[in-house]
Amino acid sequence: MNAYGEDSNAPHGRHGPGDGPDPAPSPGPARGGIAALSAPCRVVAALVLAVVAVAACVHLGMVFLHVAPSNTVSKQHAQAIDDWIYPEFEQNWKLFAPNPLQQNIAVQVRAEVGTADGGTRTTGWYDLSAEDGRAIEGNPVPSHTQQNELRRAWDLYGATHDGDNRPVGLRGALAEQYLRRLVVLRLDRSRAAGAGGVVERVQVRCRITDVPPPEWSGEKARGAPVYRLLPWWTVPADEARGGVR
Amino acid sequence: MNRLAPSVSRGIGRVTEAALGPHQSAVIRIGFSVTWLLFLLREFPHRQELYGPDGPWSRPLAQQLISDNGAFTALMWFGGRFWFETVYALAVLVSLLLALGWRTRTMSVLFMVGVLSLQNRSVFVGDGGDNVLHLMSIYLVFTRCGQVWSLDARRAARVRAARARGERMPDRAGPVLWGVLGLFLAAVTAAGRLEGEWFVPALLWTVWLGQALWWAVGRWARSAQPRLLLDVVADVVHNGALLVIMAEACLIYATAGWYKIQGSRWQDGTAVHYPLHLDYFSPWPALAGLLSASGTLVMIVTYGTVLVQVAFPFALFNRRVKNVLLAAMMAEHAVIAVVLGLPFFSLAMIATDAVFLPTSFLRRLGRWASRARARLSRRGGRAPVVDPRAPEDTEPAHVGFPA
Numbered sequence: 001m002n003a004y005g006e007d008s009n010a011p012h013g014r015h016g017p018g019d020g021p022d023p024a025p026s027p028g029p030a031r032g033g034i035a036a037l038s039a040p041c042r043v044v045a046a047l048v049l050a051v052v053a054v055a056a057c058v059h060l061g062m063v064f065l066h067v068a069p070s071n072t073v074s075k076q077h078a079q080a081i082d083d084w085i086y087p088e089f090e091q092n093w094k095l096f097a098p099n100p101l102q103q104n105i106a107v108q109v110r111a112e113v114g115t116a117d118g119g120t121r122t123t124g125w126y127d128l129s130a131e132d133g134r135a136i137e138g139n140p141v142p143s144h145t146q147q148n149e150l151r152r153a154w155d156l157y158g159a160t161h162d163g164d165n166r167p168v169g170l171r172g173a174l175a176e177q178y179l180r181r182l183v184v185l186r187l188d189r190s191r192a193a194g195a196g197g198v199v200e201r202v203q204v205r206c207r208i209t210d211v212p213p214p215e216w217s218g219e220k221a222r223g224a225p226v227y228r229l230l231p232w233w234t235v236p237a238d239e240a241r242g243g244v245r
Numbered sequence: 246m247n248r249l250a251p252s253v254s255r256g257i258g259r260v261t262e263a264a265l266g267p268h269q270s271a272v273i274r275i276g277f278s279v280t281w282l283l284f285l286l287r288e289f290p291h292r293q294e295l296y297g298p299d300g301p302w303s304r305p306l307a308q309q310l311i312s313d314n315g316a317f318t319a320l321m322w323f324g325g326r327f328w329f330e331t332v333y334a335l336a337v338l339v340s341l342l343l344a345l346g347w348r349t350r351t352m353s354v355l356f357m358v359g360v361l362s363l364q365n366r367s368v369f370v371g372d373g374g375d376n377v378l379h380l381m382s383i384y385l386v387f388t389r390c391g392q393v394w395s396l397d398a399r400r401a402a403r404v405r406a407a408r409a410r411g412e413r414m415p416d417r418a419g420p421v422l423w424g425v426l427g428l429f430l431a432a433v434t435a436a437g438r439l440e441g442e443w444f445v446p447a448l449l450w451t452v453w454l455g456q457a458l459w460w461a462v463g464r465w466a467r468s469a470q471p472r473l474l475l476d477v478v479a480d481v482v483h484n485g486a487l488l489v490i491m492a493e494a495c496l497i498y499a500t501a502g503w504y505k506i507q508g509s510r511w512q513d514g515t516a517v518h519y520p521l522h523l524d525y526f527s528p529w530p531a532l533a534g535l536l537s538a539s540g541t542l543v544m545i546v547t548y549g550t551v552l553v554q555v556a557f558p559f560a561l562f563n564r565r566v567k568n569v570l571l572a573a574m575m576a577e578h579a580v581i582a583v584v585l586g587l588p589f590f591s592l593a594m595i596a597t598d599a600v601f602l603p604t605s606f607l608r609r610l611g612r613w614a615s616r617a618r619a620r621l622s623r624r625g626g627r628a629p630v631v632d633p634r635a636p637e638d639t640e641p642a643h644v645g646f647p648a
Contacts, residue, residue: 033257033258033259033260033261033262033263033477033480034257034258034261034262034477035258035262036262036473037470037473037474037477038470041470041471041473041474041477044474044478045261045474045477045478045481048477048478048481048482049257049260049261049481052481052482052484052485053485055485056485056486056488056489059489060489060492060493060496063493063496064496067496067500068500086314086315087314087315087316087317087365087441087442088316088317088361088379088383088442088444088445089380089383090376091376091380091497092373092376093373093496093497093500093501093504094500094501094504095373095501096505096516096519096520097501097504097505097507097508097511098504098505098507098508098511099508099509099510099511099516100508100510100516100517100519100520101519101520101523102510102519104522104523104524106524129524129525130524132524132525133524133525136524136525136527136528136586137527137528137529137530138528138529139528139586140528140583140586140588141287141588141589142528142586143287143288143291144288144291144295144370144371144372145288145291145294145295145370147372147525147526147586148370148371148372149294149295149301149369149370151525152369152370152371153301153369156369170309170310170313171310174306174309174310177306178301178302178306178369181301181302181303181306182301185294185301211518211519211522211523212522213515213518214515214518214537214540214543216539216540217515217518217540243299243300243301243303244293244294244297244299244300244301
């Protein structure tokens with residue numbers, strides 16, 4: 001196996017004896033690429049060269065149209081571009097662009113807990129993003145669980161729901177379950193249910209605070225944080241302990 | 246037309262006679278595999294939450310999304326904790342072996358399988374760094390990235406030396422690895438687990454069959470021609486992939502830069518202030534405060550970032566300008582690693598940048614590394630490991646990038 005890997009050694013040996021496990025006698029140090037080949041082999045090599053060149057150009061063209069703003073060509077060939085790009089070549093390089101995010105978005109959750117004595121109580125708000133922030137502070141290698149998981153779960157929810165919190169498409173339904181499972185996991189870690197209690201319902205909200213403009217800019221900071229409150233979600237019984245612990 | 250023809254034929258000669266940029270392809274191989282290895286080790290305590298069957302993005306959720314988008318992930322082939330742990334452990338092992346350059350082509354395929362399996366299983370936990378690794382792990386499969394700085398290169402040198410003495414060094418590990426992986430691939434295919442898009446499964450089978458062909462031709466071909474042909478094919482594919490990798494890097498910078506130009510904050514020179522004050526990207530608030538204390542400094546960094554990103558693709562036409570911008574970009578990514586708390590994103594970007602490093606610099610790096618290794622092994626009481634022909638000294642003068 002590994003024929004390719006095997007031969008990937010210093011170029012001097014490539015046509016010589018370094019190649020296969022037991023190759024034929026060395027053809028000598030002849031190098032010269034396509035020029036060293038016999039006519040039929042040369043045809044095959046030329047064909048391969050053409051295919052590779054075309055494939056590379058088409059691929060780069062498709063990637064370009066995928067990352068470029070929507071334009072005449074990409075609108076005309078939207079289907080072909082998507083077919084080529086998705087799922088494995090999807091990409092997004094609008095890194096902090098066109099404008100960097102200028103708001104701190106904190107995801108918070110509270111729970112309705114069924115207590116051991118048969119009653120219910122509602123917990124206070126847990127600021128999960130603040131927990132993430134504390135885990136990131138002073139941490140040279142923040143984990144994806146601290147930096148991306150909740151942040152992107154919320155982004156996904158926002159991107160797949162309308163203003164009335166109605167899910168849009170398959171991803172909307174998935175995003176809701178994902179966010180619910182995630183906050184239940186986090187509540188479980190904080191032991192929000194208390195001894196003998198069970199989390200029965202959860203409610204998520206987010207607090208959006210503008211990052212204050214730099215002092216030297218002379219811009220005025222905007223006022224109080226804005227909240228977005230989601231409806232209460234019922235937690236299925238088998239999910240209440242949060243899966244991974 | 247008269248001048249065009251010879252230069253076209255010279256170009257065809259170049260891309261068919263050698264896998265260009267052996268040092269550049271080796272350094273990105275090491276860069277990407279080490280980045281992914283460190284990431285996997287860092288997330289080891291969190292692996293269940295991120296990618297495990299009972300994580301918040303549970304197996305049923307992943308199943309629904311994957312049956313919709315057709316992405317490749319070996320994690321969905323079987324359920325349960327055991328398979329997950331196996332895949333994760335193998336992903337770690339394969340990253341290490343790819344960095345070392347052991348059976349490079351096979352490891353690059355398995356590396357891609359590991360990266361895609363974990364990332365496609367949980368697409369919503371990644372960031373730009375994951376995106377870079379995702380693409381590059383696919384592109385690496387097409388390259389001959391183990392020509393230098395690899396165990397493969399060392400083994401090939403030994404085989405050559407043995408042959409010069411008239412001895413034979415039979416290869417046992419290769420056929421065994423090929424057989425085991427082929428059996429597994431066949432079993433998974435027969436069981437109908439290789440669903441989704443055709444691209445990755447087709448790639449797996451193509452490489453597997455290609456290796457069989459390579460081995461068979463090396464062993465049984467009567468004339469040298471078939472082997473020379475396969476070699477040319479491998480070189481052409483490598484060169485195409487290297488072009489794609491470099492162009493992809495340019496697209497990343499161009500996109501990042503040109504979109505920024507449209508943003509009001511990048512225009513008014515305050516953009517850099519904002520990420521420094523996002524709770525999710527400020528592990529060192531005091532440092533961030535220090536960096537954004539001066540409006541002039543923030544403005545210079547803001548404009549400088551856009552300038553470098555937009556200019557980079559064009560700078561490739563001038564070697565000296567390119568090297569200056571490359572150094573600036575690597576430095577900026579190193580700063581981002583610390584200040585914004587994005588070490589793996591930054592490492593992946595630095596590894597991408599490394600494809601543009603000049604050959605002379607990489608050779609110096611190689612010599613420096615082998616001297617350091619020799620010194621280390623002397624101190625460890627062992628005899629210094631000196632290859633009779635260190636890989637970096639076996640390069641013919643014309644191999645490598647002009648820049």
